[in-house]
Amino acid sequence: MRIDRRTFLKLMPGAFLDVGMHTGVLPLITPGRKRARELGIRIGLMQPGRWNAITDVPGVKVGHCTIIRGSGPLKVGEGPVRTGITAIWPHENISNEYVPFGFHLLNGNGEVTGLLEAATYGVLGHPICTTNTDSIGMVYDVMLEHFHSTQSTLVPMVGETWDAFLNDVAGRHVHAEHVLTALEGAVSGPVAEGCVGGGTGMICYNFKGGIGTASRRLPDLLARYTVGVLVQANHGLRELFCLDGVPVGQEITDKRPEPDEASFLNSILMVIATDAPLREDQLNRLAQRAAHGLAKTGSVSSNSSGDFALAFSTGNKIKREDFWNGKTFALQAIEEFNIQPFFQAVAEATEEAILNALFMATDMTGRDNHKVYALPIDRVLKIMSYYRRLLPQREKSVASL
Numbered sequence: 271m272r273i274d275r276r277t278f279l280k281l282m283p284g285a286f287l288d289v290g291m292h293t294g295v296l297p298l299i300t301p302g303r304k305r306a307r308e309l310g311i312r313i314g315l316m317q318p319g320r321w322n323a324i325t326d327v328p329g330v331k332v333g334h335c336t337i338i339r340g341s342g343p344l345k346v347g348e349g350p351v352r353t354g355i356t357a358i359w360p361h362e363n364i365s366n367e368y369v370p371f372g373f374h375l376l377n378g379n380g381e382v383t384g385l386l387e388a389a390t391y392g393v394l395g396h397p398i399c400t401t402n403t404d405s406i407g408m409v410y411d412v413m414l415e416h417f418h419s420t421q422s423t424l425v426p427m428v429g430e431t432w433d434a435f436l437n438d439v440a441g442r443h444v445h446a447e448h449v450l451t452a453l454e455g456a457v458s459g460p461v462a463e464g465c466v467g468g469g470t471g472m473i474c475y476n477f478k479g480g481i482g483t484a485s486r487r488l489p490d491l492l493a494r495y496t497v498g499v500l501v502q503a504n505h506g507l508r509e510l511f512c513l514d515g516v517p518v519g520q521e522i523t524d525k526r527p528e529p530d531e532a533s534f535l536n537s538i539l540m541v542i543a544t545d546a547p548l549r550e551d552q553l554n555r556l557a558q559r560a561a562h563g564l565a566k567t568g569s570v571s572s573n574s575s576g577d578f579a580l581a582f583s584t585g586n587k588i589k590r591e592d593f594w595n596g597k598t599f600a601l602q603a604i605e606e607f608n609i610q611p612f613f614q615a616v617a618e619a620t621e622e623a624i625l626n627a628l629f630m631a632t633d634m635t636g637r638d639n640h641k642v643y644a645l646p647i648d649r650v651l652k653i654m655s656y657y658r659r660l661l662p663q664r665e666k667s668v669a670s671l
Contacts, residue, residue, distance in 0.1 A: 303644075304647070309651060310654075310660040310662075311513065311514060311659070313514060313622040314614070315614075316487065316488075316611075316614060316618055317486070318622075319496050321461070322483070322626075323485055324461065324485065324543050325459060325461055325483075325498065326487075326496050326498050327485070327496050328496075328584070329545075330358065330361070330498065330543050330584070331359040331456035332357065332456055332461045332483075332500065333357045333451070333455040333456030334354060334468075334481070335354050335448040335455070337351050337354050337470065338470065339351040342638075344438055347438070347440075349438050349637070350436075350437070351438055351441070352433065352436040352437040352470050352634060352637070353439070353468075354467045355405070355409060355452045355467055355468050356467030356468040357397050357398075357453045358397055358399070358400075358541055358543075359453075359456050360397070364396060365395055365417050365590070366589065366590050367589055368395045368588045368589075368590060368593055369587060370392060370393060370394075370582065370586050371393055371550060371553060371582050372580075372582075373389055373553075374561065375578060375579075376575070376578075376579070377571040377577045379536075379573070380429070380537050380577070380578065381429070381576065382427060382428070382430075382539075382578050383429075384396070385578075388425075394424075394582045396413060396417060396424060397456070398428075399427070399429070399468075400430070400468035400541075401429075402431065402433045402439050403430040403431065403433075404440055404442050406429075408442060408444050408445065409449050411446075412449040414426055416449075427580070429502070429578060429580070430539075431504035431537040431538065431539060432504065433470070435473060435527065435531070435636065435640055436473075436635075436640055437470075462481070463482050463630035464482075464629075465480050465632055465634055469502050469504075471634070472503060473527065473642050475505075475506040475507065475510070475519055475568065475628070476526050477511075477631070478633060478634055478642045478644045478645070480502070482501050482503055482630065483501070483626060484498070484618075484622035485499070486619045488611050490611075492604070492608060495545055496545055497543070497612060497615035498543045499542050499543075499616065500543075501624055502539040503624050504536070504537050505536045505537055505538040505569055505575060507519075507572070511568045513659075514654070516654055516657045516659055518650060518654075519568060522646065522649060522653075526643075527640065527641065527643075536571075537574075537575050538564065538624075539576075539578055539580070540560045540577075541581075542557060542560060542581040542582070542620075544556070544585065546583060547586050549586075549601060556581045556609075556613070557616075559612075559613045559617050559620075560579035560620045562616075562620075563622075566617070628644075628645045631644050631645070
């Protein structure tokens with residue numbers, strides 16, 4: 271069944287396209303899978319937003335295009351294909367109204383195009399796209415052409431992680447139509463997670479990984495603000511994996527990739543959004559705190575990792591002509607002493623986004639019949655129950671002290 275893009279968006283906001291085997295509407299939520307919070311796992315103390323997603327930040331939209339095609343032996347240029355692209359819009363007029371930008375690099379065995387320029391000027395002027403390593407050039411080219419009519423002078427920002435265990439990465443199967451599908455299909459609301467978009471072929475703690483997202487509402491006097499995080503999780507060693515402090519990776523030693531050669535796939539992209547008015551230097555500090563959420567899941571940012579945290583604020587918008595043509599422009603910022611709750615929000619949302627990527631992903635067989643298993647949720651819940659980390663069990667345990 272083929273449908274036009276307008277009908278597709280009306281039928282399923284935030285859904286994705288499966289290009290190759292067929293094109294059509296696929297469910298937003300994977301049958302049989304639930305997010306960590308739905309199963310009684312609560313990360314941190316702050317409350318999530320309406321969708322517990324980066325799209326809880328007003329104006330932020332996310333689009334995916336997922337490419338799954340073929341099976342059997344690898345034939346470079348033909349497949350099998352297990353990849354895609356994810357697009358994150360800070361707001362719909364980003365090429366004409368820039369937003370402040372910050373970043374933090376934990377380990378640099380990876381690439382994010384446009385990062386040096388954005389860090390130099392402290393602004394972001396494009397959507398952020400994530401894909402596989404060998405497709406980064408195609409996505410860059412399409413974005414450059416797509417936004418040329420806006421006369422934006424900033425370099426497109428495209429990040430990557432390596433999906434070669436499951437995907438014909440050297441075949442570079444992400445094409446212009448896939449990039450445009452993700453960009454033009456981006457919507458607010460719930461975000462598809464797991465084996466979708468740029469996360470389609472990714473592996474996390476030797477389980478199936480991919481896209482995950484979460485958000486936090488700020489407390490008290492800052493309650494009108496939200497922090498959201500989206501990750502493309504392709505990192506970590508099984509034995510280090512922790513879930514809310516529980517050493518789940520040491521408890522589940524089977525269900526490893528087949529063949530078990532995927533431990534070098536270690537990268538993660540973390541995108542942080544907030545509607546709080548923040549400066550570049552404040553956003554740099556927020557990006558640093560993504561490392562705390564990542565570390566709580568067990569990552570040590572391995573030698574082969576490309577671990578990037580990117581942060582932007584929609585609380586300040588800077589007209590492009592004012593930025594480049596010598597005019598003055600004003601920025602607002604929260605008081606420096608008030609930034610502490612944002613650090614906690616970023617750490618909590620990053621940790622939960624990684625867990626959501628794991629909980630929502632499904633088993634996948636890719637090139638050369640390589641197989642990666644999804645996190646076995648039933649076993650995880652038994653382990654968490656044993657450690658008394660599930661709600662309401664956790665609350666009862668604390669109340670008895």
